[in-house]
Amino acid sequence: MTLLCARDLVADIRSGRASPEVLLERVAAAIAEQEGAVGAFVMLDLDSARAAARAPGLAATPLAGLPVGVKDILDTRDMPTTYGSPIYAGYRPRTDAPVVAMTRRAGGLVVGKTETTEFAFLQPTRTRNPRRLTFSPGGSSAGSAAAVAAGMLPLALGTQTGGSVIRPAAFCGVTGYKPTFRLLPTLGMKTFSWHLDTVGLFGARVRDVAFAADAIAGRDLDIGEETAQGPRIAIVRTARASAASPDAHAALDAAARAAEAKGARIFDLELPEALEAADAIHGTVQDFEAALALGDELTYDGDRLSPLLRSHLEAARAIPPDLYDGARRTAKRARHALGDVFAEVDAILTFSAPGPAPEGFASTGSAIFNRLWTLMGCPAINVAGLSAANGMPVGVQVVGRFGRDRQALGVANLVEAAIAL
Numbered sequence: 001m002t003l004l005c006a007r008d009l010v011a012d013i014r015s016g017r018a019s020p021e022v023l024l025e026r027v028a029a030a031i032a033e034q035e036g037a038v039g040a041f042v043m044l045d046l047d048s049a050r051a052a053a054r055a056p057g058l059a060a061t062p063l064a065g066l067p068v069g070v071k072d073i074l075d076t077r078d079m080p081t082t083y084g085s086p087i088y089a090g091y092r093p094r095t096d097a098p099v100v101a102m103t104r105r106a107g108g109l110v111v112g113k114t115e116t117t118e119f120a121f122l123q124p125t126r127t128r129n130p131r132r133l134t135f136s137p138g139g140s141s142a143g144s145a146a147a148v149a150a151g152m153l154p155l156a157l158g159t160q161t162g163g164s165v166i167r168p169a170a171f172c173g174v175t176g177y178k179p180t181f182r183l184l185p186t187l188g189m190k191t192f193s194w195h196l197d198t199v200g201l202f203g204a205r206v207r208d209v210a211f212a213a214d215a216i217a218g219r220d221l222d223i224g225e226e227t228a229q230g231p232r233i234a235i236v237r238t239a240r241a242s243a244a245s246p247d248a249h250a251a252l253d254a255a256a257r258a259a260e261a262k263g264a265r266i267f268d269l270e271l272p273e274a275l276e277a278a279d280a281i282h283g284t285v286q287d288f289e290a291a292l293a294l295g296d297e298l299t300y301d302g303d304r305l306s307p308l309l310r311s312h313l314e315a316a317r318a319i320p321p322d323l324y325d326g327a328r329r330t331a332k333r334a335r336h337a338l339g340d341v342f343a344e345v346d347a348i349l350t351f352s353a354p355g356p357a358p359e360g361f362a363s364t365g366s367a368i369f370n371r372l373w374t375l376m377g378c379p380a381i382n383v384a385g386l387s388a389a390n391g392m393p394v395g396v397q398v399v400g401r402f403g404r405d406r407q408a409l410g411v412a413n414l415v416e417a418a419i420a421l
Contacts, residue, residue: 001034021053021054072113074099081093097189106215135358137168144156145168158199165178170397171357175381178373180377184216193290231347234345240279245388248354259349263414272337
């Protein structure tokens with residue numbers, strides 16, 4: 001399968017070598033060939049996208065008519081939004097989520113809604129991993145990652161509350177970018193945890209997600225082929241390093257050696273105690289807020305929730321406010337400690353997941369190496385290009401300082417380039 005490189009495709013359109021209509025038909029052909037096996041989409045509306053592709057001046061917009069998939073946890077006014085739950089079958093929001101509206105205004109053509117786990121929690125979807133169909137694509141943004149990995153889309157929107165951008169990107173072998181908290185707005189997203197929910201992007205390469213974030217958010221993020229020069233990169237294995245498989249350790253070591261050969265200054269770092277303490281309270285913040293955010297669904301439609309989510313929310317209702325407030329204070333102390341870390345380093349390089357995608361579909365995988373960085377709100381990028389012993393992708397994760405997304409993307413671009421050599 002051939003990945004669609006968003007930035008290059010836009011260059012082709014602007015030069016006249018391609019057109020939005022021709023690109024859309026290429027995407028439609030890939031969907032016709034792959035979707036039956038992969039199951040990345042909840043619904044498609046290629047006819048509306050074809051009409052939009054004929055709009056005058058589209059090629060001059062920031063995204064130039066690139067086809068985009070939208071995770072079905074984000075509202076769309078022209079397509080049903082089901083949040084991965086039968087409770088919302090056929091539900092039609094009256095407005096687009098702001099990030100969807102921003103994508104359209106930038107010239108992105110929304111071709112369909114991609115599969116999400118139920119309310120972006122843990123119940124696996126029907127989506128399969130395009131790299132090997134008997135393996136998990138991860139969650140909860142399974143459809144978005146799989147659609148990009150299968151060459152059915154150049155770009156897709158996803159979300160992360162624990163590890164739902166970085167992990168499926170790692171499992172499917174594509175780039176996943178979780179920006180700084182709220183760089184992309186979460187209004188119009190079905191809330192799970194308002195202190196954690198983050199909108200992210202999937203693309204073929206680091207430069208593709210950077211280009212898309214620049215186009216959608218209007219921020220200076222389009223790094224092109226620019227890479228960080230001599231960055232200070234801390235290798236962080238965390239207190240949970242024993243949960244990482246030999247393949248994950250080998251990938252992290254290989255990425256570190258490659259980055260060092262490209263001029264990076266590499267050293268090992270143990271996280272301060274305040275940061276390790278914060279990892280343990282991610283679940284308290286998430287679950288206390290989820291019990292409130294999904295309170296109506298639990299009260300009035302509990303029998304239509306999966307047993308997994310229903311039991312989780314019932315237990316979450318027992319979390320006392322004092323425990324939640326204490327967890328937030330722990331998180332605040334950890335953010336200060338992380339600021340001190342980033343005074344000495346330019347980026348952190350760590351595991352994206354405990355290993356390659358597991359075979360089978362009993363689980364979407366573990367967020368054990370993602371949840372801390374989500375809680376900290378800092379940018380994180382899965383860098384693809386490495387493989388496990390069984391041939392499945394293994395990602396490594398670049399974590400940057402809060403609000404320094406361009407710097408983090410530059411380091412990720414360097415790591416990606418180094419791995420490719």
